[in-house]
Amino acid sequence: MTTDVTTAAEAPGPAADVTTAAGPTTAATATAGTTGTAGDAVARPGEPGYDAATAVFNLAAPPRPAAAVIVRTVEDVRAAIRLADVEGLSLRVHTTGHSAPAARPMRDALLIRTEMDGAVEVDPVRRVARIPAGTRWGVVAKAAAPYGLAVAHGSSPTVGVVGYLLGGGLSFYGRKVGLAANGVRAVDLVTADGELRRVDLSSDPDLFWALRGGGGGFGVVTAVEVKLFPAAQVVTGTTCWPAAHAPALLRAWRRWTLDAPPEATTSVRVLNLPDIPDVPPMLSAGPILCVDGAVLAETDDDVAAARRYADELLGPLRAVAEPVLDTWQLTEPVNLLDTHMDPSDPVAVIGDHMLLGDLGDDGIDALLRVVGEGSGSPLISAGLRQLGGAYARSHPQGGALDRLDAPYAYSGGGVPDLTGTAEAITRHIATVREALAPWDTGWTTPTFVESHAQPQRHLSDARIAAADLVRHRVDPAGRFRDDIMPGATRLV
Numbered sequence: 001m002t003t004d005v006t007t008a009a010e011a012p013g014p015a016a017d018v019t020t021a022a023g024p025t026t027a028a029t030a031t032a033g034t035t036g037t038a039g040d041a042v043a044r045p046g047e048p049g050y051d052a053a054t055a056v057f058n059l060a061a062p063p064r065p066a067a068a069v070i071v072r073t074v075e076d077v078r079a080a081i082r083l084a085d086v087e088g089l090s091l092r093v094h095t096t097g098h099s100a101p102a103a104r105p106m107r108d109a110l111l112i113r114t115e116m117d118g119a120v121e122v123d124p125v126r127r128v129a130r131i132p133a134g135t136r137w138g139v140v141a142k143a144a145a146p147y148g149l150a151v152a153h154g155s156s157p158t159v160g161v162v163g164y165l166l167g168g169g170l171s172f173y174g175r176k177v178g179l180a181a182n183g184v185r186a187v188d189l190v191t192a193d194g195e196l197r198r199v200d201l202s203s204d205p206d207l208f209w210a211l212r213g214g215g216g217g218f219g220v221v222t223a224v225e226v227k228l229f230p231a232a233q234v235v236t237g238t239t240c241w242p243a244a245h246a247p248a249l250l251r252a253w254r255r256w257t258l259d260a261p262p263e264a265t266t267s268v269r270v271l272n273l274p275d276i277p278d279v280p281p282m283l284s285a286g287p288i289l290c291v292d293g294a295v296l297a298e299t300d301d302d303v304a305a306a307r308r309y310a311d312e313l314l315g316p317l318r319a320v321a322e323p324v325l326d327t328w329q330l331t332e333p334v335n336l337l338d339t340h341m342d343p344s345d346p347v348a349v350i351g352d353h354m355l356l357g358d359l360g361d362d363g364i365d366a367l368l369r370v371v372g373e374g375s376g377s378p379l380i381s382a383g384l385r386q387l388g389g390a391y392a393r394s395h396p397q398g399g400a401l402d403r404l405d406a407p408y409a410y411s412g413g414g415v416p417d418l419t420g421t422a423e424a425i426t427r428h429i430a431t432v433r434e435a436l437a438p439w440d441t442g443w444t445t446p447t448f449v450e451s452h453a454q455p456q457r458h459l460s461d462a463r464i465a466a467a468d469l470v471r472h473r474v475d476p477a478g479r480f481r482d483d484i485m486p487g488a489t490r491l492v
Contacts (some may be wrong), residue, residue, distance in 0.1 A: 040070040042083060053113045056097025057158065059348040060416070065092060065106035077112065077220045078194040081479070084110040090482045091192070093220050095160035099167075101350070102449045104482050109479070114162070122147060127228040128185060133162045133221050138337055145334045150231035150296075151178035154447070155340035159349055162221045167446035167485075168213050168401045168458070170409065171362055172236070172294040172336055173229075175265040175389030177271055181212040182395040183227040191219040192475040196307045201397060206470050212399025213446070214467035215459065215488025217480040236294040236309040236339045237328030243270055243373040245321040249366045252316045253291060257407070260348050261309050262389035263302075266293030267340070269383030270371045274418055280326040287373050290325075291317060293386070294336050303330065304448050340362035347382075348424060351450035352429040355406035356384070356439045359369025363439045370428070370435045371412065378420025378428050382412030385448075400463050406441050411448050456487045464490055 041200035043049035044067050053068035066089055071077045089110040094103070100307050122129050124147035131140055138157025152171040154164050166187075169180025177183065177219075186200040187208065197219075199208045211218055217427055241249060254269050260266075270290050274286040297306040310328060318326075361368065369375060371382035390406050395402040412432060414425035433440070444456040459467070470492050471484070481491060 016488045024026065026314040029425075038257045040072075042067050042069040042080070044301065048284070054111060055113075055347045056094070056100035057344075058098055058100040059346050060422075061101035061103070061348050063092075063094070063097070063100065063106045063111055065102065065109040065111040065475050067109075068111040068113065070115050070218070070314040072115055072117045074190060074222055077114075077190045077403075080110060080112050080188070082195055083190065083222075084479065091260045091479050092483050093216075094336075096136065096157050096158060096162060098156070099115055099447065099449065102485070103444075103451050104486065106482070108152055109482060111221055114222065115206060118223075118441045122228070124149065128225055128231075129228055130223060130225045131161050132223050133160075135161050137161060137164070141337060142336050144228050145332065147228075148230060149228040150333045151226060151228055152177050152183055153337070154180075155337075157179040157337040158342075158344065161226075162224060163268045164447055165226065166211055166213065166216070167226060168404075169392075169447060170385060170387075172265045172339065173231075173296055174391050175262045175386065176296050177229055177400070178390035178393065178395060179213075179404065180226075181397075182398050184212055184224055184399070185227055185230075187221055188213050188223040189219045189221050192477065192479040196222070206466075207474060210467045210470040212402050213401025213458070214399065214470070215446070215464075215485040216473050217482075217484035217489065218474055219480060229475065230298040231296060233297045233304045233306070233330055233332040234333050234336055235297070235328060235330050236292075236336050237312060238289045238290050238292040238325065238339060238341060239323045239328060240271075240283065240290040240325040241317075241323050242285075243289050243467070246270065246289040246372050247364065248366055249289055250359060250368065251292070252320065253313075254359060254364060256313050257386050258390070259406070260326070260388075261295075261311070262296045263297075264293065264307060264309050264313065265386055266291060266313065267383055267385045267390070269381050270377075270379075271369075271381050272377060272419055272443050274381065280325070284338060288324065289379075290383075292339050292341075301472075306330070309339060330408035331484065348416055349450070350416060350425045350429070351411060352433060352454055353409065353411045353444055353456075354433070354436060355381050355387075355404065355445060355451055356408045356410050356436060357439045358407050359384075359439055363436070366438075367410075367432075370432045376399055377432075378424045379412045379414045379432070380419045381409070382432065385409040385411070400467055401446070401458055404443075404445055406443060409445060409448055410436060413449070413450060446488075448484070452486050456485070458485075459488055465486060 004426045092109045116132035118132040120143040137153035295306040371377045415420040
């Protein structure tokens with residue numbers, strides 16, 4: 001990852017396309033992630049409402065705070081902050097809990113679940129979407145689609161917008177548009193003093209810089225505004241082969257990534273899928289290797305090039321062996337939400353993540369020895385996300401995290417009692433980490449971190465110090481201190 005130093009005081013000034021306080025002038029609306037007209041009552045363990053407020057997508061680490069509440073308005077947020085102050089509780093924030101294991105323990109905390117009222121507002125002229133906190137990415141993508149616009153969403157439609165965005169955000173558009181955090185244009189934030197702040201490059205450049213990748217702990221985000229970009233169509237899909245062909249396939253994929261066009265962003269995974277009704281038989285007959293991703297065509301004139309780029313990737317791979325599944329096609333951008341085949345229902349996952357340097361043949365062999373055919377791996381998924389392109393470039397108006405200086409992101413995980421015991425999965429995660437140690441950059445990206453205890457680093461020491469200065473200014477008593485990502489603060 002980047003080792004250059006940009007302090008909050010050095011953040012660039014405002015640009016002409018920054019959303020103003022007046023908000024969108026021409027808007028289309030779409031239903032937000034949930035509905036509601038009033039904040040729920042604060043609940044303690046065993047009381048009605050506690051389970052709903054603490055529900056998480058990753059069931060491997062269910063939170064157990066002292067109290068929890070679902071907030072739907074700014075006044076609900078203020079009331080929650082006041083209550084925590086009276087009871088001496090720290091403040092924590094979440095929405096969907098896809099990264100629940102990455103959160104610190106919450107024993108003496110009030111957990112605030114944001115499900116803010118309102119709708120996604122799309123301004124097709126300025127290409128900006130205003131999104132209430134609690135909204136999921138599937139809703140945003142569908143709201144932008146009628147205007148030929150897209151957003152740098154994650155691979156799952158059920159992931160919450162705010163945590164993903166402010167943690168950097170890796171999308172299948174990323175090699176073209178960069179980290180999703182670079183597209184944030186404004187943040188509505190309730191700080192520890194109960195003040196609602198509209199934060200952008202004009203109003204508070206230091207706080208705006210720190211919010212985007214600074215590690216959290218600044219307050220409760222109630223809405224964000226994010227830049228949209230043209231997307232006429234995409235070539236997207238998933239192609240899978242028996243894992244016996246993985247060595248040749250992975251080598252061919254890696255060679256292609258070295259000179260791949262920025263319009264294309266892909267991933268490769270070894271999957272060990274269980275024999276259950278939701279999994280097609282050809283995918284559960286043994287370990288398989290899958291290549292998925294997307295090639296963006298911003299305009300109709302770009303479609304021919306997008307098809308060609310996809311063929312340059314897939315042609316050599318299909319020549320290695322006949323796929324058991326092959327779904328790549330030209331389609332509407334909104335269908336990209338289905339490409340990665342992420343689970344739609346909550347599931348327990350124990351996983352790990354690293355940013356890796358160029359693997360070469362030796363690195364590919366090392367990876368396949370521990371996750372490929374015959375490895376005995378209990379991981380349900382283990383693979384690489386292609387980086388480079390715009391991911392590697394600093395953004396002139398970027399935040400604390402605005403680039404990733406590594407060619408690949410590794411992630412892998414298993415499901416206890418489905419692919420192995422929790423102990424076996426944990427041991428094998430350590431085995432994989434040891435095997436990949438020669439290529440481990442020592443850096444991580446926040447939205448891929450799977451455990452608060454795993455080695456992680458996404459900011460330089462200078463950027464951590466700059467973010468801490470901003471945190472101390474907006475939260476001098478440290479009410480949100482425990483909400484900061486491990487490794488992203490020097491405050492104790």
